[in-house]
Amino acid sequence: MTKTLAIARTNTDILAITATAFLGLALVFVAGFANSATLHDVSHDQRHAIAFPCH
């Protein structure tokens, strides 16, 4: 029983870690990569300063 709980806990943790990492990557993608013209204009100076490839 304890072992089952421990495994369940581990699986939830891994899910949380994966979700957090993907959320972070999504934010970085929007800020640095997304091709929409509006996003590009808003994030332009930030993209240059962080040295994301910009245009």
Place this chain on the structure above:
Amino acid sequence: MFKKLIVGAVFAGLAAGVLAALLELTFVVPLIAQGEQYESGDLTYFAVSDAGAAAGHDHASHDHGASMAADSPLLMPRALGTVGMFLASYTGFALVMVAGFALAERAGATITARSGVIWGLMGFLAVQLAPAFGLPPELPGSTGAPLEVRQLWWAGCVAASVGGIALLAFGRSAIMLGAGAVMLALPHLIGAPLADPSGVVPPDLAAQFTARALGTGAASWALLGTIAGAIWARDV
């Protein structure tokens, strides 16, 4: 677990994003504005190659008041977008970093504010310094290979650098350490996609921009790691 991850990342990301935005608006964005004036042709730069031409230095062709024209952007609405996007990107970096904290802790590492500084500087190394080694931070008006190709190389370089640093930091065998070193070097051995240099901005302006972009990035990443590590260690 999810709450611990999100809370630490959001506070650290916002703090580092604010610092980054302040540093960039003060030191870097004015250079971007200047670069754009060269890009649009409002300012022109001529590389004087023959010795005699220096005597005929032509003040009509360029504007020594460039730094005055590109005045402080702090009051312009454009700066709002820049600030918001810095908060977004650094919060994104922070979320990935705390996910790394959680993985490292499972592998037996201890995360503190002090080790967080190292995490932050390693993040800077992987996400800014390593890609900049191949694709230097570009002022508007610089030339480059097609955007998609550079984005692909950038993403590959960051991924390989993160993997390489993780192997060097946590690898327990000579093979893992060697693989880490190879992963760090590989993107640069493959080489970044470059175009023939034919930019219209003065090289000294571009050099100053590159150095400042990296310097402000290093400071912001160090703060990011410190705060994320400190919050993680408090075990909220």
